[in-house]
Amino acid sequence: MKEKIKQLAGKYAAEFVANRRHLHTNPELSFQEYETQKFVAEQLRTLGLAPQAMANTGLVALLEGKNPSKKVVALRADMDALPILEANDVSYKSTNPGVMHACGHDVHTASLLGVARILTELKDEFEGTVKLVFQPGEELAPGGASMMIREGVLENPTPQGMIGQHVAPQIPVGKIGFREGMYMASTDEIYLTVKGKGGHGAAPELGVDPVLVASHLIVALQQIVSRNRPQNSPSVLSFGRVIANGATNVIPNEVKIDGTFRCMNEIWREEGLRRIQKLAEGLCESMGAECEVRIVRGYPYLENHPELTRRLRAEASEYMGEENIVDLDIWMAGEDFAFYSQVTDSCFYRLGTRNEERGIVSGVHTPTFDVDEHSLEIGAGLMSWLALQELAV
Numbered sequence: 001m002k003e004k005i006k007q008l009a010g011k012y013a014a015e016f017v018a019n020r021r022h023l024h025t026n027p028e029l030s031f032q033e034y035e036t037q038k039f040v041a042e043q044l045r046t047l048g049l050a051p052q053a054m055a056n057t058g059l060v061a062l063l064e065g066k067n068p069s070k071k072v073v074a075l076r077a078d079m080d081a082l083p084i085l086e087a088n089d090v091s092y093k094s095t096n097p098g099v100m101h102a103c104g105h106d107v108h109t110a111s112l113l114g115v116a117r118i119l120t121e122l123k124d125e126f127e128g129t130v131k132l133v134f135q136p137g138e139e140l141a142p143g144g145a146s147m148m149i150r151e152g153v154l155e156n157p158t159p160q161g162m163i164g165q166h167v168a169p170q171i172p173v174g175k176i177g178f179r180e181g182m183y184m185a186s187t188d189e190i191y192l193t194v195k196g197k198g199g200h201g202a203a204p205e206l207g208v209d210p211v212l213v214a215s216h217l218i219v220a221l222q223q224i225v226s227r228n229r230p231q232n233s234p235s236v237l238s239f240g241r242v243i244a245n246g247a248t249n250v251i252p253n254e255v256k257i258d259g260t261f262r263c264m265n266e267i268w269r270e271e272g273l274r275r276i277q278k279l280a281e282g283l284c285e286s287m288g289a290e291c292e293v294r295i296v297r298g299y300p301y302l303e304n305h306p307e308l309t310r311r312l313r314a315e316a317s318e319y320m321g322e323e324n325i326v327d328l329d330i331w332m333a334g335e336d337f338a339f340y341s342q343v344t345d346s347c348f349y350r351l352g353t354r355n356e357e358r359g360i361v362s363g364v365h366t367p368t369f370d371v372d373e374h375s376l377e378i379g380a381g382l383m384s385w386l387a388l389q390e391l392a393v
């Protein structure tokens, strides 16, 4: 079976690249993936599948082998692009100015279409069902994954496992990265407004200086991460935007502090957010100011199911060769695949796309991001192989 899949992946590699280039040329922002959805649906229908729309611009399709109810495995691709002006000079450059597939979601979508191509040709040779999940809006809260789950993507039929892959520009093409257990962070946004009483910079005693209060607050809040976090959860609290719009001789009325709190433990996440709120309010009050705290919930933390991940890693090693499997570090960025990982056995692994010789080294979310397109043949073939291996477990 492994050789059959490799042979099909090679045979259709040019089609995978053409699909990826079509998507790359025509990127759409989160929750606006109308043309992308149409394109993917057409491709799936051509293969004899019956895609269903979900979460407005998402799609789900079932690819049934023999005895389809035996087991179900779900494979996920995200389809949205980013508000970035592409700086690459390539034939498949974005024609939608200011919008770019700079996170490789074009590769994920084209790879999953590739899986559909490969497994349709093999459907008499496996048992069970592969659920193809094309979701919208990974890059934007509340995350397309949360909407897909709410609309029943994990029901009728219920998959026993969920697998997602993501490009990795730091990993050479031909290599695959895995990590068991905690992998990516929860991401919540913190908006603090410290309200004092402004006035002349020469007479601070007549008011309440919110700049000084905010300075204390920024320092004090770090104790939550350094003194309160459980030892088993990496945590980050960063404030990247501090606005005190006074002048050298003007104390402003208020200071705005915006930041992000990230961790890898849902209980601690709640506790940490509660502590941030309490400390901000209490400290400001003790200094005669007030604090307005607004927390915008992001994605949960991403947990790679240990047993499933161990199996997939071994299966990937069989397909790729053990020398091409790398261990991933935890990564404090967020990813809405985490929503699936909170409710079903899930594994999110990384597909190497780097090629230093060809200068393909830019990180995701940059205007010069690109991939070595050989990764498409690997991505589609490997995912097909992993799905069939899992159906056979």
Ligand SMILES: [Zn+2]
Binding pocket: 103, 139, 364, 365
């Ligand atoms: Zn991204």
Ligand SMILES: [Zn+2]
Binding pocket: 103, 104, 105, 138, 166
């Ligand atoms: Zn992404």
